[in-house]
Amino acid sequence: NAGVTQTPKFRVLKTGQSMTLLCAQDMNHEYMYWYRQDPGMGLRLIHYSVGEGTTAKGEVPDGYNVSRLKKQNFLLGLESAAPSQTSVYFCASSALTASYEQYFGPGTRLTVT
């Protein structure tokens, strides 16, 4: 099992450019999440999905869009990147269990100049 994988690992964008981050999980988990991690701010939830074809906004959704066309994949899109979106992005997934422990990918470090 690869667990949760993220592509790419690093990316540098210019302001206004667009990109898509891909997250894949092979654990047949129902729930998937996108977080951003900034120094001193812990993890903040951007968007999440409770199943294939469904998505919902988290704590900081502005400037991002997501799609979950297949159960194993969760895409995060930036339509017009801004320097404020410079961050480390983590994808996670969890099963439909009572404790909801999450499994994280290795992260994508994004710099917007």
Next chain:
Amino acid sequence: GNSVTQMEGPVTLSEEAFLTINCTYTATGYPSLFWYVQYPGEGLQLLLKATKADDKGSNKGFEATYRKETTSFHLEKGSVQVSDSAVYFCALSEDKTGGFKTIFGAGTRLFVKA
């Protein structure tokens, strides 16, 4: 709303010292509680968990007890190693508020010196 508060870091200890990282929470019901660890350059991984009051989670020499009366879930280890240097996150999830939405603390960075 639900929240998690953990002690600010960084925490710097010598090898074989005793570790405590404090965590308190606010929740409306009966959450599950977690400690996640993040090693440099990696994603978070679950260290231990407890799903009901008085449960003790343990893993790799780390322990934490779910204390409902004090709404706390403090992380402890009797003898830390250099390899324990990482950032530790306390977290909770609760069915009542869409349990899959985990609330994370801000993280506590631990440095262990040889």
